[in-house]
Amino acid sequence: MTTASGLVIRETTDADIPAMARIMSEVNPAHQWTPESLAHEISFLQAHPLGLHLAQWIVEEAGEPVATAAVLQFAGMYHQDRYHAEIMVLPAAERHGIGTRLADTVAAHLRGRGAREVLAGAYEHQPHALAFLARRGFTEAMRFYDNVLELTDFDLGQWAGHERVPDGVRVLSYPQLEAELGPDAALHAFHAGFAEAREDVPRTGDATELTLDDFRKRFENPALFPEGLLLAVTDMGEVVAVSELWRADGNATRLNTGLTGTRRAWRRRGLALALKLAAIRVALAAGVTEIWTGNATTNAPMLAINDRLGFRPRPAFVEMKWGGV
Template sequence: MTAATLTLRPATDADLPALARLMSGANPRHPVTPQTWAQEIAELRGHPLGLHFTQWLAEQDGQPVGTALTLHLAGMHHPDRYWAEVLVPPPHARRGVGGRLAATLEAHLQARGAREVLSGAYEDEPWALNFLTRRGFSETMRYFDNVLDMAEFDASAWAEESQLPDGLRAVSLAELMAQVGVDAAVTAFHAAFAEVREDVPRSGVATPLTLEVFRARLKGPQFFPEGILLAVTDAGEVVALSELRPNDSDPARLDTGLTGTRRAWRRRGLALALKLAALRLAGDMGIREVWTGNADTNLPMLALNERLGFCPRPAFIEMRWGGV
């Protein structure tokens, strides 16, 4: 491949199938379907903060070979902070595609006056880390994928830890919706979710999560109310949660969303009890693997996952250029 034969253009909604294939090929650990990516783009475009999003497609003789994207982070928003990615699957890598995409991306961010850019790569991809280092990026955090082989998980060994304290009951979001109505259930779920996520380790200050934005999050193809386990008081307050969501590309895999407990209710084993309920559900569904992700600074959750039998995979290294 030569640079003269490579063309770059802004991606359109018609390119979603090709974009999903490229993104999944470049990061097979976390594949994405056209439906899921379309939903994520829709959430960005419809966000009340007016988030920026742009994606490009690289083509060789009319065939998609790579993509680059940049966006404002909804969960950690600053108008001059951007997330950026260059994604080239192995068959097309090291042929100049990534360099051309990066140059286009850098020019776009420079024109927008970006003061901070976040990106990253896995620790077993030294070429990608070097690609970022050469462009002035340095490490900020590490995130571990932790994977549980359900064939190795024995729910009966956790009978005592599976029990919630008196005054609390474990229900799924689907069950809570049936009991109190959709609006009341989502409002109670949001109150807990919004508080718990504020304490999740990240490289910037968390943006408050409004109920409006939260409702939009529940409309995607990965919304699985039966897999959202909640600890609820007699008064109807949600005080802890553990989320499972389907993996669109692998029906035998479930991914973990947020797990945690509201501040006033911590150190009572609620998160562990709900996580165990989620894993029992996964076992009943015949799931092969459950994946979860944790920052290297989240020592309590890393220790909990290790106790449960989750095994760490190579870390994703978040890197930063500049700062706000």
């Protein structure tokens, strides 16, 4: 579609992935994408057995990509009538009506799909973006902090004793668990512990069951850092707590935290703190200077652990919702 102002809005092809990754990274520099990581995410969504929906657009001005948008469904919080919408406009192209035109395109697509719930969002220090969503009927549903730990002056010696775990439990990396149990048994044990721990993570909808096939595909992610997958494992080989580190796209000095969580029967025994400290030890050995983690502002137990360790919040991402299922 070519607008009256000469903007071209069209659906994307695989050839647009590098431009999309560049726009997404420039719009949200705290969370970078590479063409490889974006291609992996697109491939995962398109091949998912739930039949997840994905539609993407790119906007060109004088032949140059200046914005991108997407309507998608996530496997982790799936409902057939729930969609997530993203609109990203390069800073230099903002306030020219491009976002409005993309929003109209996205809205028409969602109407055609019969969407009953749409989730979108922006950061709290972007009031114009939040107002943009509010004018379209979105209201705040939840907030998520980026919490950042600077490792330059972190002193693990001050935490002596806090890495201890209960009798009958050891801290292992996933490669160590594989070496002990074998690949198949290790994968099943990791999946069982991870799947239960993630169920209670705050989110704006019910968690979808994490299948073993979905879990296995996580190991194809270009950001995989196997030594940063830290597990609390019983003498019987049961994974009872998890804390994950993943590589950050385009930044060798940073690691991102995935899930940190504990199975219900093992909570309040210090496992989460012990695993976070083990993860920090791994990060320091890798020469990393920052660890980032995301937490819902309602996740008081995890926020308390992170605050105690020295993680400090950045501006929160405000998830906004239209409708409901």
